[in-house]
């Protein structure tokens with residue numbers, strides 16, 4: 559038994575499925591998860607000392623590469639001053655100001671500890687601000703694991719073949735309407751909010767069709783429905799100002815996570831002063847958190863945003879994503895394999911199908927044909943770690959240099975030639 563297998567057996571005794579988040583299990587690709595012992599730059603090393611070029615990057619937070627010295631330094635300094643106080647700090651102001659400065663339309667920010675908390679509270683806030691109960695989401699969009707948002711989710715929900723979740727009472731989703739992505743939904747005055755990933759990245763990358771977000775903005779305005787952009791993945795990744803800057807459409811509320819915590823637990827929701835003033839202690843919508851604005855997470859987040867505070871960083875990230883997506887597309891084409899590699903800016907994903915999916919039904923058809931699992935394992939055994947599920951994006955970081963991308967493409971070529979020979 560290898561060390562990874564040994565750890566997995568032990569983990570299965572004491573942790574459900576051996577993992578603390580279902581997306582980490584190898585259920586949809588088969589096999590044993592590698593247990594990570596350390597990570598640096600574009601690499602992770604497993605318990606057996608095997609090095610992988612990492613495209614999981616913690617599903618998004620690792621945008622500047624693992625163990626970046628500036629972030630480690632910030633964490634070390636902050637942790638020397640105590641881990642958590644239950645009283646406000648200057649660092650919380652700093653990060654809120656930075657978010658306001660970067661994202662046009664954001665005037666106030668509330669820090670929480672995860673993306674799930676951010677979306678869950680944004681929904682509560684929208685309901686509180688409008689006095690309406692219903693919410694609408696799109697199928698294949700993932701907004702964390704709050705009860706009302708689990709319906710027709712992407713990411714792990716799709717991966718594990720779960721349509722929603724046991725344990726969620728019908729009443730909790732009775733006010734959730736699910737609409738197909740890339741079709742303008744019918745809205746009415748009973749709906750508090752429409753929540754979406756402006757660039758869906760949890761059913762693979764399935765971009766909005768041209769002007770779709772603008773049309774949604776207009777549809778929401780005509781019925782007084784609040785538009786919520788869940789930018790937990792796209793925030794500070796797609797551009798300095800995230801997806802709202804990239805697409806030039808402003809929502810009423812933003813949800814952030816991943817990048818803003820620099821690898822530590824952190825999320826945020828944000829919006830105009832008017833809407834955010836509904837939150838306690840200013841208003842009647844309650845939300846709180848013992849570890850909200852945690853000083854170590856905040857320090858890590860500030861350091862990460864600092865490194866990203868220039869257009870060159872986004873240019874480099876885009877270039878890496880572009881060469882990866884172009885290179886993979888060419889390899890698939892030359893091998894006569896039906897595959898597409900949709901990319902928007904810094905984000906990309908792989909579908910083994912003829913044409914790019916435009917909605918969740920098409921993404922599911924493309925994801926469930928079993929080819930991804932073969933590609934995943936071929937890459938892994940040659941030293942490239944992709945996410946162990948066909949619905950996840952690839953997350954190249956600033957540490958994924960030209961050489962690292964070239965190595966990845968060489969390994970992809972070998973993997974594909976092995977698959978086509980069988």
Ligand SMILES: Cc1ncc(COP(=O)(O)O)c(C=O)c1O
Pocket residue numbers: 617672673674675677700701702703713755760788789790791815816825
């Ligand atoms: C778009 C989106 N929203 C919300 C979440 C939930 O964030 P967290 O896992 O930090 O609770 C995720 C997590 O992957 C996500 O991708």
